[in-house]
Amino acid sequence: MSGLTTTRARAWALTRSDGTVLGFTDHDRDLSFDGISFRAGTGMSAGAIVQGTGLSVDNTEASGALSDAALSERDILAGRYDNAALTIWEVDWQDPAWRRVLFRGSLGEITRAGGAFRAELRGLTEPLSKTGGRVFGAACPAVLGDAQCGVDLDQPVFRAEVALLAVDEGGAVLEVPPLGDFAADWFVDGNVVFLTGAAEGATVPVRREEALGDKRRLHLWQAPGFAPDVGDSVRLQAGCDKRFATCRFKFANTENFRGFPHVPDDDWLQVTPRADGDNTGGPRGR
Structure with missing residues (x-):
């Protein structure tokens, strides 16, 4: 472990939703561990990682060059990297067995300009900041064809x-x-x-x-x-x-059907009693 300060590098493992795993490193030579080959020369780098205690969200960003051999613009535009899982290690390039995880999370917003990309990295606690739970309304919350819906779209x-x-x-x-x-x-x-x-x-x-x-x-x-x-x-x-x-x-x-079609809408909730005529408590007009 001696000399780690001058022999350390960063390695990224990116797992797309289709199961494809890509490895990158900012070292000048390829690295390999955990069955993943981390390719050098991709031009990928990461900013400082902001971490906190408790449930605060870790965040950072990564940037690099777009190329067919690494992250291509075509794949990004096709959505293949949306919410891709990401792990970043600090590793001793002389002995990759000496390494530690710096970040786990997923890719957020990706922007492209001038043949390069910049990606927001979101920590594992980021989903906790979103509102959860079921919404009771007239519309069905299920996605057509998913397990809750049950419709076979291959018909x-x-x-x-x-x-x-x-x-x-x-x-x-x-x-x-x-x-x-x-x-x-x-x-x-x-x-x-x-x-x-x-x-x-x-x-x-x-x-x-x-x-x-x-x-x-x-x-x-x-x-x-x-x-x-x-x-x-x-x-x-x-x-x-x-x-x-x-x-x-x-x-x-x-x-x-997962909705509640008979739930009163906003207009019904704002109805007020009539101020004129006979108000017997019965249906309107009687």
């Missing part, structure tokens, strides 16, 4: 794979075949998953639909990170507006 009635007929606004507006088997607005609040082309892997929610004769136009909430081209394949997934009627008539899934 043909809830999805379609088509080729793009036209692309506008960088991919924020798409034109697809008429999809006569699907009712109007069937995919509103659903998703478009790009299967081929420059935007492959990206998933973008649908804001609204338009019927255009022999075509259907989809307006997305935002363009994918890379503009798709005419002819690219996409998967359209049905959407849900969280209402009881939609759950009943579109998905036949009322037994799994």
